[in-house]
Amino acid sequence: MGYPYSHEREVPIISKYFGDPEARTLKGCKARGGYEALEKALKMSPENVVEIVKASGLRGRGGAGFPTGLKWSFMPKDRSKPHYLLCNADESEPGTFKDRELLRWVPHQLIEGCVIGAYAMGAEHVYIYCRGEFFEATQVLAKAVEDAYEAGILGDDVLGSGQKIDVTVFAGAGAYICGEETGLMNSLEGRRGEPRVKPPFPAAVGAFGMPTTINNVETLAAIPHIVENGAEWYRQWGSEKSPGTKLFCVSGHVKRPGNYELPLGFPLKDLIYDVCGGMIGDRALKAVIPGGSSVPFLSAEEAEDCALCYEGVIEAGSMLGCASVIVMDENTDIVHQVMRMASFYAHESCGQCTPCREGTAWVTTILKRILDGRGTEDDLDTLIEVTEQMTGTTICVLSDSVAAPVQSSIQKFRDEYLALIRRGERVGAA
Amino acid sequence: MAKKTSKGGDAQIEEVTLTIDGQEVTVPEGTTLLQAAQGVGTEVPHYCYHPGLSSPAMCRLCLVEVEGAPKLLASCTTTVAEGQVVLTQSEEATRMRRGVLEFYLLNHPLDCPICDQSGECDLQDYVFAEGREHGRGRDAKRVLGRDDFGGDVLFYGDRCVMCTRCVRFMDEIEENPLLTVVERGNRSVIDTFFEEGLDQAAWGGNVVDICPVGALVSKDFLHKARAWDLEHTPSICPNCSQGCNIELHTRDNLVHRMKPRANLEVNGHWICDYGRGRYEWLNRGDRLEAPVMFTESGNRAMGWKAALEALKARIDDVAEHSVKAIVSPFWSNEDLGAVARLVESLGGGVVFRSPQADEEIPLSGYEGLARRKGLAPNERGAELLGCVRVGDKAGQGGVDDFADHEGVVLVLGDSLDDQLERFAPNAALVVYLGAYTSSALASADFQFPVTTFAEQEGTFTNHVGRVQRFWPALKGPGAARPAWLVLGALLAALQDEEGPSRAEQAFSLVVDSVESYEGLSYESIGAGGGPTGEPVPLAGD
Numbered sequence: 001m002g003y004p005y006s007h008e009r010e011v012p013i014i015s016k017y018f019g020d021p022e023a024r025t026l027k028g029c030k031a032r033g034g035y036e037a038l039e040k041a042l043k044m045s046p047e048n049v050v051e052i053v054k055a056s057g058l059r060g061r062g063g064a065g066f067p068t069g070l071k072w073s074f075m076p077k078d079r080s081k082p083h084y085l086l087c088n089a090d091e092s093e094p095g096t097f098k099d100r101e102l103l104r105w106v107p108h109q110l111i112e113g114c115v116i117g118a119y120a121m122g123a124e125h126v127y128i129y130c131r132g133e134f135f136e137a138t139q140v141l142a143k144a145v146e147d148a149y150e151a152g153i154l155g156d157d158v159l160g161s162g163q164k165i166d167v168t169v170f171a172g173a174g175a176y177i178c179g180e181e182t183g184l185m186n187s188l189e190g191r192r193g194e195p196r197v198k199p200p201f202p203a204a205v206g207a208f209g210m211p212t213t214i215n216n217v218e219t220l221a222a223i224p225h226i227v228e229n230g231a232e233w234y235r236q237w238g239s240e241k242s243p244g245t246k247l248f249c250v251s252g253h254v255k256r257p258g259n260y261e262l263p264l265g266f267p268l269k270d271l272i273y274d275v276c277g278g279m280i281g282d283r284a285l286k287a288v289i290p291g292g293s294s295v296p297f298l299s300a301e302e303a304e305d306c307a308l309c310y311e312g313v314i315e316a317g318s319m320l321g322c323a324s325v326i327v328m329d330e331n332t333d334i335v336h337q338v339m340r341m342a343s344f345y346a347h348e349s350c351g352q353c354t355p356c357r358e359g360t361a362w363v364t365t366i367l368k369r370i371l372d373g374r375g376t377e378d379d380l381d382t383l384i385e386v387t388e389q390m391t392g393t394t395i396c397v398l399s400d401s402v403a404a405p406v407q408s409s410i411q412k413f414r415d416e417y418l419a420l421i422r423r424g425e426r427v428g429a430a
Numbered sequence: 431m432a433k434k435t436s437k438g439g440d441a442q443i444e445e446v447t448l449t450i451d452g453q454e455v456t457v458p459e460g461t462t463l464l465q466a467a468q469g470v471g472t473e474v475p476h477y478c479y480h481p482g483l484s485s486p487a488m489c490r491l492c493l494v495e496v497e498g499a500p501k502l503l504a505s506c507t508t509t510v511a512e513g514q515v516v517l518t519q520s521e522e523a524t525r526m527r528r529g530v531l532e533f534y535l536l537n538h539p540l541d542c543p544i545c546d547q548s549g550e551c552d553l554q555d556y557v558f559a560e561g562r563e564h565g566r567g568r569d570a571k572r573v574l575g576r577d578d579f580g581g582d583v584l585f586y587g588d589r590c591v592m593c594t595r596c597v598r599f600m601d602e603i604e605e606n607p608l609l610t611v612v613e614r615g616n617r618s619v620i621d622t623f624f625e626e627g628l629d630q631a632a633w634g635g636n637v638v639d640i641c642p643v644g645a646l647v648s649k650d651f652l653h654k655a656r657a658w659d660l661e662h663t664p665s666i667c668p669n670c671s672q673g674c675n676i677e678l679h680t681r682d683n684l685v686h687r688m689k690p691r692a693n694l695e696v697n698g699h700w701i702c703d704y705g706r707g708r709y710e711w712l713n714r715g716d717r718l719e720a721p722v723m724f725t726e727s728g729n730r731a732m733g734w735k736a737a738l739e740a741l742k743a744r745i746d747d748v749a750e751h752s753v754k755a756i757v758s759p760f761w762s763n764e765d766l767g768a769v770a771r772l773v774e775s776l777g778g779g780v781v782f783r784s785p786q787a788d789e790e791i792p793l794s795g796y797e798g799l800a801r802r803k804g805l806a807p808n809e810r811g812a813e814l815l816g817c818v819r820v821g822d823k824a825g826q827g828g829v830d831d832f833a834d835h836e837g838v839v840l841v842l843g844d845s846l847d848d849q850l851e852r853f854a855p856n857a858a859l860v861v862y863l864g865a866y867t868s869s870a871l872a873s874a875d876f877q878f879p880v881t882t883f884a885e886q887e888g889t890f891t892n893h894v895g896r897v898q899r900f901w902p903a904l905k906g907p908g909a910a911r912p913a914w915l916v917l918g919a920l921l922a923a924l925q926d927e928e929g930p931s932r933a934e935q936a937f938s939l940v941v942d943s944v945e946s947y948e949g950l951s952y953e954s955i956g957a958g959g960g961p962t963g964e965p966v967p968l969a970g971d
Contacts, residue, residue: 175614192611197487197507351611351618352488357592358533361616365569382566389529392501393490 005256007275014221015261026147029108037224041116042161049120055231057243062216063322074203075121083123086214089130090179093292095324098247099217103137107144113220126167132174176348181214194350195396238264242309252327265309283329291321294401296408334413339367345402356399359390375421448514463505475556477593479506482699495520531561537572539588547644549657580627581634590645596637603795663903669705671804673892678903702801718879719908748858750837753778758843759806762888767940768917782812783821811891846870880913881906887933898959
């Protein structure tokens with residue numbers, strides 16, 4: 001099933017039961033093969049599970065694309081301290097809505113992935129940190145966790161294996177920065193949601209000061225399938241460097257926006273014109289943001305030959321991020337869109353680091369002034385320089401996230417800025 | 431946290447050699463790049479880093495280039511590595527720091543002309559050293575206004591650079607988190623919790639000292655003086671027996687404020703609000719200004735030479751030489767030592783009175799630092815010099831036996847304000863060496879004006895027996911001289927010798943006469959002070 005739309009070119013693995021209310025229940029999930037992978041994993045050694053994930057080439061689906069198996073192998077083997085697995089369900093990147101659907105429709109798939117991951121890393125406790133605004137998703141997940149405890153899947157004796165694994169669902173208070181892994185840990189501990197200085201890295205000093213691994217929902221949701229079917233099976237899709245399938249969240253000016261699970265390396269052009277049914281009103285494409293609002297814009301020409309895998313999007317001039325494809329047609333006011341993104345980041349900056357605290361707000365102010373017709377050409381140089389000063393100078397990458405859309409839009413759509421500056425008039429109707 | 435650590439640790443600390451701006455330097459493992467750079471004389475600009483606090487690496491001003499690192503590193507948290515090549519002044523590092531400074535000025539009100547921090551402001555200094563010549567901000571600035579944080583602390587939100595030193599001080603050092611950051615992004619602001627403020631703190635004044643800009647200022651000092659007009663003199667806090675190292679900040683021969691002076695052995699970077707707030711007595715106006723001799727026709731002022739000759743003649747005249755002396759523990763070792771020597775040569779004994787508090791006020795995050803019960807700076811010095819404690823907790827009473835004494839009575843410093851009648855009426859000779867006029871001693875045979883500790887060089891011995899130097903910050907009034915100089919001259923005249931003419935000589939006389947001071951000299955104890963022999967608890971503690 002697809003939700004809300006599906007397409008024959010999709011490869012539904014983790015999204016197979018989207019829109020199927022029965023798959024939410026433990027009974028329905030088991031009828032669909034749920035928890036078989038866990039039983040299989042528990043018969044393997046933890047090292048073996050890590051090896052399979054490593055061999056599958058699965059990369060973190062939260063945005064950075066770090067190899068998951070490698071991340072798991074960083075966890076210290078010394079079990080004298082408690083180890084933690086955190087599941088990052090604080091999906092807040094503008095344009096991203098894949099984790100919400102995974103939580104809503106297939107919560108047991110995530111729980112199974114969490115338990116396998118915890119087993120592989122020797123973690124006795126898993127925290128699933130849900131975005132504060134995900135009321136429904138959090139409730140569904142909490143119910144699923146309750147059922148899993150009742151069925152003996154969680155608790156002191158996981159499926160009779162003697163293994164103790166607990167899962168706690170934790171609701172955040174709705175802050176973008178708590179989706180940054182160390183900001184999430186601070187929030188989980190009851191502190192201000194502020195990213196921590198690294199090193200030390202979470203695998204050494206993470207949540208509650210203990211060795212910790214943090215994975216995205218979509219990453220953990222793929223784990224049961226990889227363990228069940230093997231690394232080679234997973235590698236049949238995607239490319240050498242980006243194996244497997246990925247959920248693409250398409251929004252913007254396309255006829256059928258939504259989540260589509262496609263093999264990595266899928267052509268961006270086909271995603272827009274075939275899978276999503278083309279542009280609304282068959283208008284011309286102006287720009288695409290391929291990976292959520294924190295990555296550079298792709299112009300229509302750059303989008304032409306872009307392959308949607310980690311290396312392919314970099315080649316095209318942007319980043320895959322969490323594969324949130326925002327499509328903009330010819331009527332889009334790019335400057336207005338950039339201003340909206342910048343004001344989002346200014347609102348969500350935690351305020352620790354000066355370049356981010358002051359820079360995000362400054363960039364927003366300048367962009368608003370340009371939109372009001374009070375900008376100057378100097379402002380464009382200032383924007384470029386200010387965003388350069390915000391790149392690589394802070395603890396986390398939130399301030400870099402503002403730089404990407406601002407710099408790429410000025411490079412690729414300078415004329416729109418100049419038109420606003422020179423004539424004080426807006427291009428579109430946004 | 432800069433806590434006291436034992437010097438004789440077993441752990442072997444490895445040395446690391448690296449290059450900073452072309453200079454090779456060897457430092458212990460675990461040193462941060464910022465500290466290593468300070469070692470070669472390079473100050474990397476910083477706000478959030480403070481040597482007495484944790485480093486959150488959030489001000490992003492201390493960025494330096496390290497060869498091989500993909501981006502600039504915060505030098506306050508990055509530790510040294512063997513063979514590392516650090517460039518604090520590379521084009522990239524200075525460009526980025528200039529950028530960060532521009533961000534700081536974006537919403538800064540630039541109200542330096544009415545800001546108390548002006549002249550000792552890290553924002554002024556860094557922008558002058560590394561900042562842009564012209565700002566590019568064209569838009570309206572954020573306005574946060576002023577807030578009363580309680581205690582002696584005022585908060586000017588617009589000047590704040592959000593380094594959170596104040597929040598961390600209250601959290602980590604006073605361990606009473608009364609300050610916090612509210613909101614986020616550029617709406618972040620330091621605040622107290624509702625109506626609870628720093629009036630509930632006992633060490634809250636330190637947040638003013640560690641604030642790198644004029645965001646937290648002292649109400650007491652508000653608009654009193656410009657920083658560049660103040661002279662800074664290293665001194666010792668006179669308000670308890672802890673012996674915190676301080677600076678006296680003076681202008682026009684008046685003390686305007688007291689600031690802590692870092693000494694990790696005694697007070698770290700901190701002083702308490704109790705001590706900080708009590709400096710006004712150093713500016714008292716009711717001073718003795720000239721030597722005075724009591725005659726039949728009333729008090730007669732005279733010069734030092736004539737006064738000392740007259741006193742010597744009187745001492746030679748009196749039949750009963752035995753001395754009963756009372757001294758104040760607010761006077762230096764040198765002064766008290768001179769009294770002790772005089773009493774020794776003439777025979778007799780010395781007592782002292784000292785105010786005591788009921789409770790200590792410890793700084794919980796800094797071991798060994800507290801406002802002590804003993805509220806005088808040199809109680810220990812008085813005890814080591816053989817003076818006997820008398821009187822009550824208020825530093826009063828205990829001197830009734832002086833009434834019957836028929837020999838010589840000598841008073842140093844203690845103005846005997848609790849004595850309503852004429853002091854020692856039966857004594858053959860009463861000599862008062864004091865800073866302030868005293869009604870009980872108004873008809874003493876001799877009243878000699880002496881300087882306070884703030885007006886002379888000398889030493890105090892703190893509660894654990896650490897001898898610490900102070901320097902003259904003020905000029906004494908009129909003919910006032912240090913007591914050791916006056917008494918030394920008298921003793922020299924009586925014994926036909928040469929008296930000390932410098933404080934250092936007076937100190938060496940103390941060293942010669944007190945066993946536990948053996949081996950100490952001004953040179954050996956330096957500006958940080960040095961310990962005497964085995965520390966023993968004070969009788970009053």
